[in-house]
Amino acid sequence: MTNLRFLSLKGCNKLRTLTLDSSSVSSSSPLGTLEHLEFLDLDGVSLDTIPDDVGLSKSKLRYLDLSCPTVTSLSSLFFKDISNLKELFFLGCTSLKSLPPSFATLFNLKTFSLSESQLMFLPTETFQHMPKLCDLTLINNRSLRALPELAGHACLKSFTLSGSPITHLSLHTCRSLETVCFHDLAELVELDLSATAIKEFPVSISELHRLKRLHLLALPQLRRIPWHELKHIPEVLNLDQCELAGSRIHLTDSRLFSSFKDEALQKFVEEGGPLHSFHISISSCNKGNEIKNKDIGFIYQFHHKKPSCYKNIPLIASTFDHQFVQSPHFNRHVEISSPERYPTGLEGIFEVTESLSMWDDAFVSCLTDLHYRFPELKECRIRRCHHMDSIFKANAAYQGNKLQIIWAFDLQKMTKILKFQPVYFVTLEFEALKHVHLEKCPRLESIFPGNMVLSSLETLTVLHCGNLRSIFYYLEVEDTYQFPRLHTIQLYELPQLLHLCKKQSVPLQM
Structure with missing residues (x-):
């Protein structure tokens, strides 16, 4: 039997000794002579101790x-001579x-499974000495309160953990x-899966009802989150496809x-709820910074090298910009910058979004195309979105009842901030709109439709919009338009501006 390579005693649950003489107290066994053995299965064998010479x-x-x-322990040097072991099971x-x-000397181990043991800990630095470990399963080890360091393990592909009182896992x-x-991690409060190769959000995480902090940063391969299947979301959710630090939820897709x-x-x-407050960022990991740096360089050259008869314009424009109202804090913010594709899939998020920022987008022509209502939107900031010809389209659903701030900068194609069609000729109650800032929109022709109620408007700033001809358009009725709260108007370098409204007979009261 010295050449034996395969030995399975699986299910021999009455076998209690591996020695030749059952009355012997010697720890030696016939397995000690099987130097060519490659496969050994003792699953279910009722051994009180594993003979030392098995290894x-x-x-x-x-x-x-x-x-x-029935095995309680192994000798201290049991694994010393089996360092080429690939798969090890304690089930x-x-x-x-x-x-x-x-x-911890099993340097070539690839698969390790441990279940229903009484272990309180594993040997220190165990997994650091197993660089080839790919599959790790730890199930129902009810006394296991901590694990050796796993963070940074280069080869680990699959990890299952359940039924342990672990509180933190990285x-x-x-x-x-x-x-x-x-599963069944009743004490786990913090979990870090950052910079892994996870492609789909693990639904099992939503069953961890005591989990308070979940870190999912730098997950470029993440492609799906089945929100409708999730039962629970931690209080702190850091989700970022790009960076190891930054936005609370930062995605490329x-x-x-x-x-x-x-x-x-x-x-x-x-x-x-756990997402009553959120900050979601949709952007390319690299493209955004490249475009932004390029544009900043262009703007610098424009202001400092192009001759101008108005040499103080940059200073004045900068002053105006600083005077614009600071953004208040809103609970639910979405940021879209330099996306790699048209930002689809956000319809549900836009139902509850309070603040929206978009810059360096080359796909969206109008925000209303992303969502037809934006029922909770209070702030909108748009910058360098050169495919955008209007910010909103007036329709039967969109009323802008909660919108407070509109800020637009360098929109090369925009002709109106709100595109209005006569078929929707109704009074648009923008009763919450307080601040409007428009700058460097060279094709802007007019701003507001005449049937737009602006009873809360406080500041109106329009800078460097060379094609602007009127502030109001589509005035179909004779009426007086009142702006009881308007206290600041800044209209600067608008060479084509002819009148505030196309119908001069309509008075404006401020």
Whole structure:
């Protein structure tokens, strides 16, 4: 039998000794002579102890299953001579209380499974000494309160953890990690899956009801979040496809929110819900900074090198910009910058968005195309979106009842901020709009339709819009338009401005 390579004793649950003489107290066994053994399965064997020589001179052993329910421990040097082991299993080891220090010498181990043991800890730095470990499964080890360092493990691809009283877990920068599964972790309060290779948000995480902080930063391969299947979202959710620090939710693919609607909206955004307050950023990881730096350079050259008869214009414009109202704090903010594609999938998010910023976008021609209502929108800031010809389109659904701030800068194609069609000739109640700032929009012709109620307007600033001819358009009725709260008007370098409204007979009262 010295040439034996495969040995399975699986299910021999009455086998209690591996020695030749059952009455002997010697710890030696016939397995000690099997130097060519590659596969050994002792699953279910009722051994109180594993003979020391089971691991002796086993340099060729690749597979070892020690799922023996009655084994309590192993000798300190048990794993010393089986350093080429690839797969190791301790399943249903209800009596196992410890693993020897030599366990950390399994440098070539790829798969390790441990379940239902009494272990309170694993040997220190275990996983740092297992650089080839790909598959790690730890199930129902009810006394296991902490794990050796796993963060930064280069080869780990699959990790399952359940039934342990662990409170904090970091798999940060496990860059090969694609699959995780978590269940019955009643004490877990913080989980870090940043800089991993996860492609789909693990639904099992939503079952961890005590989880308070979840870090999902630098996940460029993340493609799907099934919001409608999630049961719980932690109080702090850091989700970022690009960076290891930054926005609270930062994605390159807006389609991750495609399922965020209906039940998910009600469950997570309602008062006190985990997404009652959020900051979502949709952008390219690199393109945005490149475009922004390029544009900043262009603006610098324009202001400092182009001859002008108005040499103080940059200073005055800068002064105006600083005078513009500071953005108040809104609970739900979406930021879109230099996206890699048309930002689809955000319809549900836009149902509850209070503040929207967009810059360096080359796809969107009008915000109303993204969502037809924006029922909660209070602030809108647009910058360098050169495909945009209007910010909103007036329709039967969009009324802008809560909009307070409109800020637009360098929109090369925009002709009106609100495109109005006569078929929708109704009074537009923009009763909350307080501040409007428009700058460097060279094709802007006019600003407001005449049937737009602006009873709360406080400041109106229009700078460097060379084609602007009137402030109001489509005045179809004789009436007086009142602006009881308007206290500041700044109209600067508007060489084509002829009148405030196309119908001169309509008086404006301020």
